[in-house]
Amino acid sequence: MALLKEHDAVAPVVSAHTASRPAPHQREVIDIFVRLSRLLGQPRSLGEIYGLLFISPQPLAMDDLTERLELSKGSASQGLKFLRNLGAVRAIEVPGDRRVHYEAVAELRSLAGRFLREKIEPHLGQGEERLDRVEQLLDGLPAEQREHAGRRITMLRSWSRNSRRVLPLVVKVLGE
Amino acid sequence: MALLKEHDAVAPVVSAHTASRPAPHQREVIDIFVRLSRLLGQPRSLGEIYGLLFISPQPLAMDDLTERLELSKGSASQGLKFLRNLGAVRAIEVPGDRRVHYEAVAELRSLAGRFLREKIEPHLGQGEERLDRVEQLLDGLPAEQREHAGRRITMLRSWSRNSRRVLPLVVKVLGE
DNA sequence: GGCTTTGTTCATTTTGTATTGAACAAACAC
Protein backbone atom coordinates (compact mmCIF):
# COMPACT_ATOMS: atom_id res chain seq x y z
CA MET A 1 0.00 0.00 0.00
CA ALA A 2 2.59 2.45 1.10
CA LEU A 3 4.62 1.47 -1.89
CA LEU A 4 1.81 2.03 -4.29
CA LYS A 5 1.04 5.36 -2.81
CA GLU A 6 4.62 6.44 -3.00
CA HIS A 7 4.79 5.34 -6.59
CA ASP A 8 1.72 7.41 -7.42
CA ALA A 9 3.15 10.45 -5.79
CA VAL A 10 6.53 10.14 -7.39
CA ALA A 11 5.35 9.30 -10.87
CA PRO A 12 5.35 12.45 -12.98
CA VAL A 13 1.85 11.60 -14.14
CA VAL A 14 0.82 15.19 -14.41
CA SER A 15 -2.01 14.26 -16.69
CA ALA A 16 -3.60 11.61 -14.45
CA HIS A 17 -7.10 12.56 -13.35
CA THR A 18 -5.93 14.55 -10.40
CA ALA A 19 -9.44 15.36 -9.21
CA SER A 20 -8.04 18.46 -7.58
CA ARG A 21 -10.63 20.66 -5.95
CA PRO A 22 -10.57 24.22 -7.20
CA ALA A 23 -7.97 26.37 -5.45
CA PRO A 24 -9.26 29.05 -3.06
CA HIS A 25 -8.97 31.86 -5.58
CA GLN A 26 -10.74 29.70 -8.14
CA ARG A 27 -13.51 28.91 -5.68
CA GLU A 28 -13.99 32.66 -5.18
CA VAL A 29 -14.22 33.43 -8.87
CA ILE A 30 -16.59 30.52 -9.37
CA ASP A 31 -18.74 31.94 -6.62
CA ILE A 32 -18.90 35.29 -8.39
CA PHE A 33 -20.29 33.60 -11.45
CA VAL A 34 -22.69 31.53 -9.41
CA ARG A 35 -24.19 34.72 -8.00
CA LEU A 36 -24.38 36.26 -11.41
CA SER A 37 -26.04 33.13 -12.70
CA ARG A 38 -28.70 33.21 -10.00
CA LEU A 39 -29.21 36.91 -10.60
CA LEU A 40 -30.01 36.15 -14.22
CA GLY A 41 -32.35 33.36 -13.23
CA GLN A 42 -30.08 30.57 -14.36
CA PRO A 43 -29.15 27.41 -12.42
CA ARG A 44 -26.12 27.61 -10.16
CA SER A 45 -24.40 24.76 -12.01
CA LEU A 46 -24.17 27.04 -15.03
CA GLY A 47 -22.26 29.60 -13.05
CA GLU A 48 -19.98 26.96 -11.63
CA ILE A 49 -19.12 25.55 -15.02
CA TYR A 50 -18.50 28.88 -16.68
CA GLY A 51 -16.65 30.16 -13.65
CA LEU A 52 -14.25 27.24 -13.51
CA LEU A 53 -13.57 27.43 -17.24
CA PHE A 54 -13.05 31.17 -16.93
CA ILE A 55 -10.42 30.89 -14.23
CA SER A 56 -8.69 27.73 -15.47
CA PRO A 57 -5.40 28.31 -17.29
CA GLN A 58 -6.09 25.42 -19.69
CA PRO A 59 -9.21 24.03 -21.38
CA LEU A 60 -11.10 21.34 -19.48
CA ALA A 61 -12.99 18.23 -20.52
CA MET A 62 -16.41 17.34 -19.21
CA ASP A 63 -15.15 14.94 -16.58
CA ASP A 64 -12.76 17.53 -15.26
CA LEU A 65 -15.86 19.55 -14.56
CA THR A 66 -17.81 16.73 -12.93
CA GLU A 67 -14.83 15.84 -10.75
CA ARG A 68 -13.71 19.26 -9.64
CA LEU A 69 -17.18 20.69 -9.18
CA GLU A 70 -18.69 17.43 -7.95
CA LEU A 71 -21.67 17.56 -10.21
CA SER A 72 -23.35 14.87 -12.26
CA LYS A 73 -22.66 14.08 -15.89
CA GLY A 74 -26.18 15.21 -16.64
CA SER A 75 -25.70 18.67 -15.20
CA ALA A 76 -22.34 19.10 -16.89
CA SER A 77 -23.67 18.01 -20.25
CA GLN A 78 -26.75 20.23 -20.07
CA GLY A 79 -24.79 23.16 -18.78
CA LEU A 80 -22.18 22.90 -21.52
CA LYS A 81 -24.92 22.61 -24.12
CA PHE A 82 -26.48 25.83 -22.90
CA LEU A 83 -23.16 27.64 -22.78
CA ARG A 84 -22.26 26.39 -26.24
CA ASN A 85 -25.52 27.68 -27.68
CA LEU A 86 -24.94 30.98 -26.01
CA GLY A 87 -21.43 31.16 -27.43
CA ALA A 88 -20.05 31.50 -23.91
CA VAL A 89 -17.77 28.54 -24.34
CA ARG A 90 -15.78 27.15 -27.23
CA ALA A 91 -14.61 23.62 -27.98
CA ILE A 92 -10.88 23.06 -28.21
CA GLU A 93 -8.97 20.16 -29.70
CA VAL A 94 -6.37 18.76 -27.31
CA PRO A 95 -3.78 16.59 -29.09
CA GLY A 96 -3.66 13.00 -27.85
CA ASP A 97 -7.01 13.25 -26.06
CA ARG A 98 -10.21 12.15 -27.67
CA ARG A 99 -12.40 14.14 -25.28
CA VAL A 100 -13.68 17.55 -26.24
CA HIS A 101 -12.18 20.30 -24.13
CA TYR A 102 -13.78 23.65 -23.47
CA GLU A 103 -12.53 27.10 -22.72
CA ALA A 104 -14.50 30.16 -21.66
CA VAL A 105 -15.19 32.83 -24.25
CA ALA A 106 -14.24 35.88 -22.24
CA GLU A 107 -15.72 38.73 -24.21
CA LEU A 108 -18.38 40.54 -22.28
CA ARG A 109 -19.76 42.20 -25.35
CA SER A 110 -20.61 39.04 -27.24
CA LEU A 111 -21.74 37.25 -24.11
CA ALA A 112 -24.14 39.90 -22.98
CA GLY A 113 -25.27 40.53 -26.52
CA ARG A 114 -26.17 36.94 -27.14
CA PHE A 115 -27.88 36.60 -23.80
CA LEU A 116 -29.95 39.73 -24.19
CA ARG A 117 -30.90 38.87 -27.73
CA GLU A 118 -31.88 35.29 -27.02
CA LYS A 119 -33.39 35.52 -23.56
CA ILE A 120 -34.76 39.04 -23.25
CA GLU A 121 -35.60 40.39 -26.68
CA PRO A 122 -38.10 37.60 -27.50
CA HIS A 123 -40.23 38.61 -24.53
CA LEU A 124 -40.34 42.20 -25.65
CA GLY A 125 -41.12 41.32 -29.24
CA GLN A 126 -43.89 38.98 -28.24
CA GLY A 127 -45.24 41.78 -26.08
CA GLU A 128 -45.87 44.17 -28.96
CA GLU A 129 -48.09 41.73 -30.86
CA ARG A 130 -49.92 40.92 -27.67
CA LEU A 131 -50.78 44.54 -27.10
CA ASP A 132 -52.51 44.72 -30.46
CA ARG A 133 -54.64 41.74 -29.55
CA VAL A 134 -55.42 43.11 -26.11
CA GLU A 135 -56.56 46.36 -27.61
CA GLN A 136 -59.22 44.46 -29.56
CA LEU A 137 -60.67 43.21 -26.31
CA LEU A 138 -61.45 46.78 -25.29
CA ASP A 139 -64.25 47.19 -27.80
CA GLY A 140 -67.14 45.84 -25.76
CA LEU A 141 -66.29 47.98 -22.76
CA PRO A 142 -68.15 50.87 -21.09
CA ALA A 143 -66.66 54.17 -22.23
CA GLU A 144 -65.01 55.13 -18.98
CA GLN A 145 -63.21 51.84 -18.51
CA ARG A 146 -62.23 51.72 -22.17
CA GLU A 147 -60.60 55.09 -21.96
CA HIS A 148 -58.50 54.23 -18.97
CA ALA A 149 -57.47 50.84 -20.31
CA GLY A 150 -56.63 52.42 -23.65
CA ARG A 151 -54.28 54.89 -22.01
CA ARG A 152 -52.57 52.10 -20.11
CA ILE A 153 -52.01 50.04 -23.22
CA THR A 154 -50.56 53.02 -25.03
CA MET A 155 -48.25 53.38 -22.08
CA LEU A 156 -47.17 49.76 -22.30
CA ARG A 157 -46.39 50.22 -26.00
CA SER A 158 -44.12 53.08 -25.17
CA TRP A 159 -42.41 51.11 -22.41
CA SER A 160 -41.84 48.28 -24.80
CA ARG A 161 -40.37 50.55 -27.45
CA ASN A 162 -38.03 52.19 -24.97
CA SER A 163 -36.87 48.86 -23.60
CA ARG A 164 -36.03 47.70 -27.10
CA ARG A 165 -34.02 50.83 -27.69
CA VAL A 166 -31.99 50.15 -24.59
CA LEU A 167 -30.70 46.72 -25.50
CA PRO A 168 -28.26 47.67 -28.28
CA LEU A 169 -27.08 50.52 -26.15
CA VAL A 170 -26.27 48.21 -23.29
CA VAL A 171 -24.33 45.90 -25.56
CA LYS A 172 -22.40 48.81 -26.95
CA VAL A 173 -21.34 50.23 -23.60
CA LEU A 174 -20.46 46.82 -22.17
CA GLY A 175 -18.15 46.23 -25.10
CA GLU A 176 -16.09 49.38 -24.76
CA MET B 1 -72.75 14.84 1.69
CA ALA B 2 -74.45 14.57 -1.65
CA LEU B 3 -77.00 17.11 -0.46
CA LEU B 4 -74.40 19.59 0.57
CA LYS B 5 -72.64 19.24 -2.73
CA GLU B 6 -75.85 19.74 -4.69
CA HIS B 7 -76.74 22.76 -2.66
CA ASP B 8 -73.35 24.26 -3.33
CA ALA B 9 -73.72 23.74 -7.03
CA VAL B 10 -77.30 24.98 -7.37
CA ALA B 11 -77.15 28.01 -5.14
CA PRO B 12 -77.01 31.15 -7.31
CA VAL B 13 -74.34 32.62 -5.13
CA VAL B 14 -73.61 35.52 -7.42
CA SER B 15 -73.36 38.17 -4.79
CA ALA B 16 -72.07 36.08 -1.93
CA HIS B 17 -68.75 37.80 -2.32
CA THR B 18 -68.94 39.27 -5.74
CA ALA B 19 -65.37 38.39 -6.31
CA SER B 20 -65.58 39.68 -9.84
CA ARG B 21 -62.85 38.03 -11.80
CA PRO B 22 -60.69 40.35 -13.84
CA ALA B 23 -62.13 41.05 -17.30
CA PRO B 24 -60.40 39.39 -20.26
CA HIS B 25 -58.38 42.45 -21.18
CA GLN B 26 -57.35 42.81 -17.57
CA ARG B 27 -56.33 39.17 -17.39
CA GLU B 28 -54.12 39.75 -20.44
CA VAL B 29 -52.39 42.77 -18.99
CA ILE B 30 -51.90 40.98 -15.70
CA ASP B 31 -50.31 38.13 -17.59
CA ILE B 32 -47.86 40.51 -19.23
CA PHE B 33 -46.71 41.65 -15.82
CA VAL B 34 -46.54 38.11 -14.52
CA ARG B 35 -44.11 37.21 -17.30
CA LEU B 36 -42.07 40.29 -16.63
CA SER B 37 -42.04 39.43 -12.96
CA ARG B 38 -40.74 35.92 -13.61
CA LEU B 39 -38.17 37.31 -16.05
CA LEU B 40 -36.83 39.49 -13.27
CA GLY B 41 -36.79 36.60 -10.86
CA GLN B 42 -39.72 37.79 -8.78
CA PRO B 43 -42.73 35.71 -7.66
CA ARG B 44 -45.71 35.61 -9.98
CA SER B 45 -48.00 37.06 -7.31
CA LEU B 46 -46.02 40.30 -7.53
CA GLY B 47 -46.77 40.57 -11.21
CA GLU B 48 -50.44 39.81 -10.62
CA ILE B 49 -50.80 42.46 -7.99
CA TYR B 50 -49.00 45.18 -9.89
CA GLY B 51 -50.73 44.18 -13.11
CA LEU B 52 -54.21 44.40 -11.66
CA LEU B 53 -53.50 47.74 -10.02
CA PHE B 54 -52.01 48.99 -13.27
CA ILE B 55 -55.06 48.16 -15.34
CA SER B 56 -57.72 49.04 -12.74
CA PRO B 57 -59.47 52.39 -13.23
CA GLN B 58 -59.70 52.95 -9.48
CA PRO B 59 -57.46 52.18 -6.51
CA LEU B 60 -57.98 48.82 -4.82
CA ALA B 61 -57.84 47.62 -1.24
CA MET B 62 -56.04 44.50 -0.16
CA ASP B 63 -59.12 42.32 -0.09
CA ASP B 64 -60.02 43.39 -3.59
CA LEU B 65 -56.73 41.86 -4.56
CA THR B 66 -57.18 38.64 -2.62
CA GLU B 67 -60.67 38.17 -4.05
CA ARG B 68 -60.08 39.04 -7.67
CA LEU B 69 -56.73 37.31 -7.94
CA GLU B 70 -57.65 34.48 -5.58
CA LEU B 71 -54.54 34.74 -3.52
CA SER B 72 -54.03 34.58 0.21
CA LYS B 73 -53.87 37.55 2.55
CA GLY B 74 -50.27 36.62 3.21
CA SER B 75 -49.23 36.89 -0.40
CA ALA B 76 -51.12 40.10 -0.91
CA SER B 77 -49.62 41.70 2.17
CA GLN B 78 -46.08 40.67 1.32
CA GLY B 79 -46.46 41.63 -2.29
CA LEU B 80 -47.78 45.08 -1.43
CA LYS B 81 -44.99 45.55 1.06
CA PHE B 82 -42.42 44.83 -1.62
CA LEU B 83 -44.11 47.08 -4.15
CA ARG B 84 -44.41 49.87 -1.59
CA ASN B 85 -40.70 49.68 -0.81
CA LEU B 86 -39.92 49.75 -4.48
CA GLY B 87 -42.15 52.78 -4.96
CA ALA B 88 -44.14 50.87 -7.56
CA VAL B 89 -47.38 51.44 -5.73
CA ARG B 90 -48.78 54.30 -3.71
CA ALA B 91 -51.35 54.36 -0.93
CA ILE B 92 -54.53 56.34 -1.56
CA GLU B 93 -57.12 57.60 0.91
CA VAL B 94 -60.64 56.62 -0.08
CA PRO B 95 -63.31 58.67 1.74
CA GLY B 96 -65.69 56.58 3.79
CA ASP B 97 -63.48 53.52 3.71
CA ARG B 98 -61.06 52.72 6.45
CA ARG B 99 -59.01 50.34 4.32
CA VAL B 100 -55.86 51.50 2.58
CA HIS B 101 -56.24 51.54 -1.18
CA TYR B 102 -53.40 51.29 -3.64
CA GLU B 103 -52.78 52.49 -7.15
CA ALA B 104 -49.93 51.61 -9.49
CA VAL B 105 -47.17 54.13 -9.97
CA ALA B 106 -46.91 54.04 -13.72
CA GLU B 107 -43.60 55.71 -14.45
CA LEU B 108 -41.17 53.37 -16.05
CA ARG B 109 -38.23 55.56 -15.28
CA SER B 110 -38.62 55.60 -11.53
CA LEU B 111 -39.70 51.97 -11.43
CA ALA B 112 -36.76 50.65 -13.37
CA GLY B 113 -34.40 53.03 -11.64
CA ARG B 114 -35.41 51.87 -8.19
CA PHE B 115 -35.31 48.24 -9.18
CA LEU B 116 -31.89 48.44 -10.77
CA ARG B 117 -30.47 50.41 -7.91
CA GLU B 118 -31.82 48.19 -5.17
CA LYS B 119 -31.60 44.75 -6.72
CA ILE B 120 -28.75 44.90 -9.23
CA GLU B 121 -26.30 47.58 -8.17
CA PRO B 122 -25.54 46.00 -4.76
CA HIS B 123 -24.27 42.86 -6.47
CA LEU B 124 -21.92 44.86 -8.66
CA GLY B 125 -20.65 46.97 -5.81
CA GLN B 126 -20.02 44.00 -3.62
CA GLY B 127 -18.14 42.46 -6.54
CA GLU B 128 -15.47 45.15 -6.65
CA GLU B 129 -14.43 44.68 -3.04
CA ARG B 130 -14.42 40.95 -3.54
CA LEU B 131 -12.01 41.22 -6.42
CA ASP B 132 -9.48 42.98 -4.24
CA ARG B 133 -9.66 40.18 -1.72
CA VAL B 134 -9.40 37.51 -4.38
CA GLU B 135 -6.30 39.12 -5.80
CA GLN B 136 -4.61 38.65 -2.42
CA LEU B 137 -5.16 34.91 -2.74
CA LEU B 138 -2.97 34.85 -5.84
CA ASP B 139 0.25 35.48 -3.96
CA GLY B 140 1.20 31.94 -3.08
CA LEU B 141 0.68 30.71 -6.65
CA PRO B 142 3.18 29.37 -9.23
CA ALA B 143 4.10 32.11 -11.66
CA GLU B 144 2.27 30.75 -14.67
CA GLN B 145 -1.05 30.29 -12.89
CA ARG B 146 -0.72 33.61 -11.14
CA GLU B 147 -0.29 35.41 -14.41
CA HIS B 148 -3.37 33.90 -15.98
CA ALA B 149 -5.54 34.39 -12.92
CA GLY B 150 -4.32 37.97 -12.64
CA ARG B 151 -5.39 38.71 -16.18
CA ARG B 152 -8.80 37.23 -15.53
CA ILE B 153 -9.35 39.30 -12.44
CA THR B 154 -8.33 42.43 -14.26
CA MET B 155 -10.90 41.48 -16.84
CA LEU B 156 -13.60 41.06 -14.21
CA ARG B 157 -12.78 44.51 -12.85
CA SER B 158 -13.32 45.99 -16.25
CA TRP B 159 -16.60 44.11 -16.69
CA SER B 160 -17.79 45.36 -13.37
CA ARG B 161 -16.91 48.95 -14.21
CA ASN B 162 -18.67 48.78 -17.56
CA SER B 163 -21.76 47.26 -16.04
CA ARG B 164 -21.94 50.06 -13.53
CA ARG B 165 -21.68 52.61 -16.29
CA VAL B 166 -24.61 51.03 -18.06
CA LEU B 167 -27.15 51.33 -15.29
CA PRO B 168 -27.70 55.10 -15.31
CA LEU B 169 -27.79 55.00 -19.07
CA VAL B 170 -30.55 52.43 -19.04
CA VAL B 171 -32.59 54.48 -16.63
CA LYS B 172 -32.13 57.53 -18.79
CA VAL B 173 -33.28 55.94 -22.02
CA LEU B 174 -36.22 54.19 -20.38
CA GLY B 175 -37.44 57.52 -19.07
CA GLU B 176 -37.49 59.32 -22.40
C1' DG C 1 -64.52 47.91 28.46
C1' DG C 2 -65.51 44.25 24.48
C1' DC C 3 -66.34 43.25 19.50
C1' DT C 4 -65.10 43.88 14.62
C1' DT C 5 -62.25 45.16 10.83
C1' DT C 6 -57.77 45.57 8.75
C1' DG C 7 -53.31 44.17 8.19
C1' DT C 8 -48.71 41.63 9.33
C1' DT C 9 -45.77 37.71 10.46
C1' DC C 10 -44.24 33.32 10.26
C1' DA C 11 -44.42 28.05 10.47
C1' DT C 12 -46.23 24.73 7.32
C1' DT C 13 -47.55 23.07 2.80
C1' DT C 14 -47.40 23.34 -2.00
C1' DT C 15 -45.37 24.17 -6.28
C1' DG C 16 -41.85 24.61 -9.46
C1' DT C 17 -37.10 23.96 -10.86
C1' DA C 18 -32.47 21.92 -10.77
C1' DT C 19 -29.97 17.91 -10.18
C1' DT C 20 -29.21 13.27 -10.42
C1' DG C 21 -28.36 8.76 -12.30
C1' DA C 22 -29.51 5.15 -15.29
C1' DA C 23 -30.46 3.91 -20.01
C1' DC C 24 -29.06 4.79 -24.37
C1' DA C 25 -26.27 6.12 -28.57
C1' DA C 26 -22.03 7.08 -31.10
C1' DA C 27 -17.30 6.81 -31.90
C1' DC C 28 -13.28 4.55 -31.33
C1' DA C 29 -9.84 0.58 -30.11
C1' DC C 30 -8.67 -3.93 -30.46
Added chain:
DNA sequence: GTGTTTGTTCAATACAAAATGAACAAAGCC
Protein backbone atom coordinates in the same frame (compact mmCIF):
# COMPACT_ATOMS: atom_id res chain seq x y z
C1' DG D 1 -17.13 -8.51 -34.39
C1' DT D 2 -16.63 -7.22 -28.60
C1' DG D 3 -15.40 -4.04 -25.10
C1' DT D 4 -14.36 0.75 -23.74
C1' DT D 5 -14.67 5.61 -23.65
C1' DT D 6 -17.31 9.79 -24.30
C1' DG D 7 -21.36 12.17 -24.29
C1' DT D 8 -26.74 12.94 -24.39
C1' DT D 9 -31.52 12.39 -22.88
C1' DC D 10 -35.04 12.00 -19.77
C1' DA D 11 -37.82 10.14 -15.84
C1' DA D 12 -37.32 10.17 -10.87
C1' DT D 13 -35.81 12.72 -6.91
C1' DA D 14 -34.20 16.37 -4.06
C1' DC D 15 -34.22 21.03 -3.14
C1' DA D 16 -35.43 25.87 -2.97
C1' DA D 17 -38.84 29.35 -3.36
C1' DA D 18 -43.55 30.90 -3.08
C1' DA D 19 -48.20 30.54 -1.34
C1' DT D 20 -51.10 29.51 2.31
C1' DG D 21 -53.61 30.12 6.54
C1' DA D 22 -53.69 30.57 11.35
C1' DA D 23 -52.08 33.28 15.13
C1' DC D 24 -51.28 37.67 16.40
C1' DA D 25 -51.26 42.90 16.75
C1' DA D 26 -53.26 47.46 16.02
C1' DA D 27 -56.92 50.54 15.29
C1' DG D 28 -61.53 51.72 14.98
C1' DC D 29 -66.38 51.40 16.64
C1' DC D 30 -70.27 50.89 19.95
